[in-house]
Amino acid sequence: MIQTVELIGAPTDIGASVRGAGMGPDALRVADLPGTLARLGFAVVDAGNLAGPATPWSAPSDGLRHLDEAVAWNRAVYDAVDAALGAGRLPLMMGGDHSLAIGSISAVAWHARQRGQKLRVLWLDAHTDVNTHGTSPSGNIHGMPVSCLLGHGPAALTGWSGQRAALGPEAIRFIGIRSVDAEEKQAIRALGLTVFDMRHLDEHGMRNTMTEALQDVDDDTHLHVSFDLDCLDPADAPGVGTAVRGGPTYREMQLCMEMAADTGRLGSLDVVELNPALDVRNRTAEVAVELIESLLGKSTLAR
Template sequence: MSTFTTVELIGAPTDIGASVRGAGMGPDALRVADIAGTLSRLGFEIVDRGNLAGPATPWTEPANGLRHLDEVVTWNRSVYAAVDHALAAGHLPLLMGGDHCLAVGSISAIAWHARRRGKKLRVLWLDAHSDVNTERTSPSGNIHGMPVACLLGHGPEALSGWSGEAAALEHDAIRFLGIRSVDAEEKAAIRALGLNVFDMRHIDEHGMRTTMTEALQDIDEGTHLHVSFDLDCLDPDYAPGVGTGVRGGPTWREMQLCMEMIADTGRLASLDVVELNPALDVRNRTAEVAVELIESLFGKSTLVR
């Protein structure tokens, strides 16, 4: 159960960093799936800030290895300001994307607050992809494949250093779960940076319980725990409404255990939910699954534990 009493919903309806259209409809799909009512029934006060505004996606070709850089910066500045405002008010910010490039703004704001409050920041990156490409390595130039590089201080200059430090995250502050699609040059970067990656082979060999015990081992009362939840982390059999689905991900039940174990720490302090694409979904099923998993993340359990 989170120590926060108020959850602030922040919609960022854009596919500015993505490869396909549709992620901009994600925030309202989560609202249709009753994210506010679900969390309210768990006892949280809900503040819905509505949707941020920003530039339309021009769908132009990459320039210098980056697609839509100026628009991505504008959207992330809005996200940064909204997350900063929520944290300053003592609320738990829940960013509803939108694509995963938006994590640059949200986690940069979170890193700034954590440092000011003397908190140790830990980020769980739930994703099929590692998102550590840069403009030099990305095959597509799509910035939703680059937010981790930006947060580690290795991305384009316009998206780095927002937290007041060269890197918003130290390499050991982020743990990846569910990874199963990594570009060749990303593999080299993961090794060079010494990143903690619990890929699908690790989950297959050790199970979700042991994996989560490892991922959460240094979470304590001095930790700000942030979850960046890309819905393509789930197997597409359970979550078809994503732009870049990859077969072989965690099952619904495995993800429930993941969320329940995060909730058990009592340290959840901020959340991104991204890459929900209703245009590719089946009767809003992926949004409904997302809300079920978020409910567990915020403390719902079958029995009193």
């Protein structure tokens, strides 16, 4: 049976620090994501771009920027991902900034619980995104989605999965981390989060890291990948708003995606923080499409 991938565009930079992530979904289309997936053997439904409020670029209020607008965009994402999963499709949410993972993963968590499945989230990112309105130096919500999903965010952005925390700390694995605020470090320890930072990758390699991250993924697991393009080294992916030097290389990230694909359990995907305004001739979008191909099963040889 041919699996159907549903592309869901969320063209907003509502949670970001710089303008441009809202153009990410169309940059992926320009890089021929729909055609690439079709050639890989998937049925592809492009649901188009969701609608939502404009980014006002206002100052933080109570430690949060653009809370009402972020809620509106995440509600739209939640509804779209919920509908795609309900129709038996694999939702591929194209951001937009990483705050949109609140809506996406909340919908995934609700479906996983209804099906009696264990949820495993791979958070591929240079940042852990576990700030709160009380610790964030900027108030930008794209630095807070993990806290919201763990039930520690503002009331307006928690509880969407049917319980206060969409995820428990044991459900998430961070890969590629190399930029963590001082108070985030304390939160990571207090919450007991599993973080494979760049030192771990340097010492153990991507193969051993992914083996650890996926070791308990089984036939009853729904695997969700939340892929922030700033996880990659900016030499390979310059078109991101919060680039941090020293990330995984293109080849390391290919192995990461291929090993995730090998589980056969991928059920949903976010691709976020692509900023064409900072890119070079859509190069980052093209890299993203190649990595998405690998995550969805493309390999050099039949394995």
